[in-house]
Amino acid sequence: MSATAVAPRLHGIRHRRLTVLVVLLGALAVTVVLSITIGSKSVPVSDAWHALTAPTGTENDLVIRSLRVPRTVLGVLAGLALGVSGALMQGHTRNPLADPGLLGVTQGAAFAMVASIILLGVDSLLVYIWFGLAGALVASVAVFALGMVGGRGGPTPVTLALAGTAVSAFLAALTSAVVLLDEQAMDVFRFWQAGSISARGADVVWQVLPFILAGLVLAMINAPGLNALSLGEDVARSLGQNIALTRTIGVAAVTLLSGAAVAACGSLAFVGLIVPHLARPLSGTDHRWLLPYSGLIGAALLLFADVIGRVVAPPGELEVGVVLALIGAPFFVFLVRRRKPVRL
């Protein structure tokens, strides 16, 4: 094909990709508005605008500013983080079963939290989250180190995936043992495990924000390298890629993103598992587009599920993790059945 024929086609692809990006941003904006206005007390959009721009301390202002906004921001951050880290994880392990929890972050966070409860008597959410974050980081570094030992140029996909599964299973077993022996830890653990972004407050948002921002930057830096790696390590090496560096950046990004999200919101790694499969038919296998698409779909899906969870079982709420599984998973199965899956 001559160069003149290729140029318009490339242009068309880029145009289509930008359109999809705008559509996804629009979908996220709609879910943000829904998330701010809908809840056990519904607030008209005009009142919500009033609360955000010129609060005067009315009841609606308080609901919006102290509850809805932090909850929405946390949902967006966690959804972005899980979507992007899921796509990174599947790219690096080249395994459609890989979720961000594969590096051990979910089980690392869970174990550190229940251990802090029974060993140190911790009983405040902010402190649990610090422990969860620390546990996630330590577990992830351990998995990466194990996956890397003896490997040439960084961990191979299979060893990384297996090491992650093994460490996760080990930590999950310890967590089960702890919660079976201590009823208070069990009580905290079962609610954390179900996954939720409610009742977290602005403090939690500020707590995880730096980690997620840093993770997003690293992820985008990682995208071109990951594209080269997905051609196979030998091809990537011959293209001049530093494989160990690319893998390390990728794992660091996954750790920061999913560690922060999971510590703050509980076990929602499922978002990271399905979202890349939803994004891949739209983006193709180019990670420079797959990562942002996954992030946006993750955020919109998480917020939407949270809104549903608020209204579906009045006067109570259903945890977002449960709603996600009940809505997201059947939708995912439907998509998988309808079209031929885009393979990794």
Place this chain on the structure above:
Amino acid sequence: MTTLTTRSLRVGRMSWQIRLRSVTVALTGLVLLALLMVLSMRIGDIDMSLAEVVAGTFDVNSPAHFVIMELRLPRALTGALVGAALALSGAIIQSIARNPLASPEILGVTTGASVAVVAGVVASGSVNSGVSGLLATLGIPALALLGGLLGAAVVYGLAWRRGLDGYRLVLVGIGVAAVFTNVKFWLLTIGDVNDTGRAMVWISGSLNGRGWEHVTPTALALAVLVPVTLLGTRSLDALRFGDDTVTALGVRMNLARALMILAAVLLAAVATASAGPIAFVALAAPQIALRLARSGQPPLLCSAVIGAVLTTGADLIARTAFSPIELPVGIVTAVLGAPYLIHLIWRSRK
């Protein structure tokens, strides 16, 4: 080198390749299993000498008879059989999915069983103060079996679309497993914390109080399904090459695969009904076997033997390490199996 390390076995029109290394691994595993079984007979609330164990086994009038024949032997046998069944199931699924992370969870068996049991425990707990005798002895295994088979039927039904694609099966399996797992989490949050505790013990996998009524069904399932899976080994080996190649090789792919999946589902469902979803055995045992036997795919019999060794050893630790508190065996299988698998991964990369 393969000519030196393999022998072929021919029976009538059928022939198998026997890899000597796999045989060595399986035999070593069986010896280890026998040793662990003897230890399981000897150690417990009352420690016994070997002579007492032998007397208790064969002499009806021996004081140890009840402890050996009604408590320790059926429990140890349940552990070994359940471990073997789970590992075999995992080996089949990993071969079909061509994915080392696949396990019966992907087929909806263990997660389906967990949801059914947690729902049963939470529902009965909120009606009366405890799990009634009937639900504990008959109800829970029956619920688990039903839930496991239903879960598998859902996954298989959704993944079937003018034939079965291994990749689609895995993706559908993830989705369905996620639904079941999160429903389980949710059920755990709505129940009373005591019921939750009881349900947690079951979903961690436990051999506590398992008797002959658990040994018999698992043994029967293995007796029927092990020959079936061994006959299917050849088509399983072929499946590894991808769907197109397999069709070209003349294997009736969908039939062979459906039969093997059915066998895997039944093995996992029966095992889960007896002892709960014991973690990690189905995933780790085939991977350990593959590395010990240095074969390309999880060797079926080796996996089964290693699954049995892992579970029996884990239960011995689970009931003695923190005596009188007893841990669910599923916790110990992960604590034992995970470091060993990591060690093997580490060694094989050198």
